[in-house]
Amino acid sequence: MNSCLKFFNLLIVLVAVNSCAVLHKTQVGDLNDDPKFALRPFELKVSETGVDFEEAGKVAKALSRSKTAQKDIDGVMGIIQLFQQGPRTGVPVFSESYAQNIVNDLYKECPSGRVTGLVSIREMRKYPVISGEIVKIKGYCMLPRDSAQKSNSESNGSPKTKSKSNSKKETI
Amino acid sequence: MLHRIISQGMVVLGLVSCVHVQSVSLTQIPEKRTNKVTATTEKWIFFAANFDNDFVDKISEDLREKCSGGKVQGILTKDEYANYFIGLVVKRRITASGYCSKA
Numbered sequence: 001m002n003s004c005l006k007f008f009n010l011l012i013v014l015v016a017v018n019s020c021a022v023l024h025k026t027q028v029g030d031l032n033d034d035p036k037f038a039l040r041p042f043e044l045k046v047s048e049t050g051v052d053f054e055e056a057g058k059v060a061k062a063l064s065r066s067k068t069a070q071k072d073i074d075g076v077m078g079i080i081q082l083f084q085q086g087p088r089t090g091v092p093v094f095s096e097s098y099a100q101n102i103v104n105d106l107y108k109e110c111p112s113g114r115v116t117g118l119v120s121i122r123e124m125r126k127y128p129v130i131s132g133e134i135v136k137i138k139g140y141c142m143l144p145r146d147s148a149q150k151s152n153s154e155s156n157g158s159p160k161t162k163s164k165s166n167s168k169k170e171t172i
Numbered sequence: 173m174l175h176r177i178i179s180q181g182m183v184v185l186g187l188v189s190c191v192h193v194q195s196v197s198l199t200q201i202p203e204k205r206t207n208k209v210t211a212t213t214e215k216w217i218f219f220a221a222n223f224d225n226d227f228v229d230k231i232s233e234d235l236r237e238k239c240s241g242g243k244v245q246g247i248l249t250k251d252e253y254a255n256y257f258i259g260l261v262v263k264r265r266i267t268a269s270g271y272c273s274k275a
Contacts, residue, residue, distance in 0.1 A: 020221070020222055021222050023194075023228070025195045025251065026251045030200070030247060031239070032243045033244075034241075034243075117235070121225065138232065140232075
């Protein structure tokens with residue numbers, strides 16, 4: 001009986017820790033496979049932490065035993081819901097401009113500005129109460145054939161991935 | 173008899189899917205619209221357990237293969253999902269279709 005309880009606890013922790021990937025939107029851009037250029041794949045990613053206040057309220061309500069506290073939580077939830085109306089993807093974040101600099105990152109990734117086959121992906125990593133709100137751009141940088149050979153020998157042909165979360169930048 | 177009809181009805185309802193469009197986008201349509209190319213990618217999701225969206229990655233590569241050495245323009249991207257068994261099973265499908273032109 002005790003081991004069964006332990007197993008269920010472990011299962012609940014595993015389910016809570018594991019994230020669910022939710023896809024909100026995908027957009028494919030024009031593709032130019034000009035033989036004069038070699039296409040180098042790249043991937044850019046920016047993310048921000050989102051907080052699901054509705055879920056947080058439900059958890060707080062379930063944990064509190066006092067009826068007055070539960071009523072207060074309901075009141076607060078009502079006020080929050082009034083301010084979070086309208087169409088949206090994912091859950092609210094604290095900084096709405098987290099995806100603003102992705103164009104600059106794109107120029108850094110491909111300084112010539114010659115990009116093609118851009119796929120914009122808006123997705124979310126859902127955990128209990130919090131989430132990772134992600135904007136991902138995948139595409140190809142068009143390089144003239146001669147410079148592409150140099151670049152390929154440096155990177156060994158693997159796609160370059162850059163991810164940025166809460167303005168901290170790292171290269172994977 | 174009634175039980176059988178109800179159970180058969182439930183099976184039929186379970187198998188029938190409801191299709192929803194999540195998003196649609198279109199790029200600039202070219203003048204020459206003769207060679208249409210389409211790439212589709214899909215994923216089955218059971219009990220809402222989806223741990224990655226990597227199935228999207230191959231759509232651009234597929235389009236490139238179908239129009240090797242050319243340009244694909246006027247791409248209509250349709251992102252849709254179909255619910256089966258009262259939403260317990262979901263099929264996510266992304267279709268990108270455009271016009272291939274080769275110089």
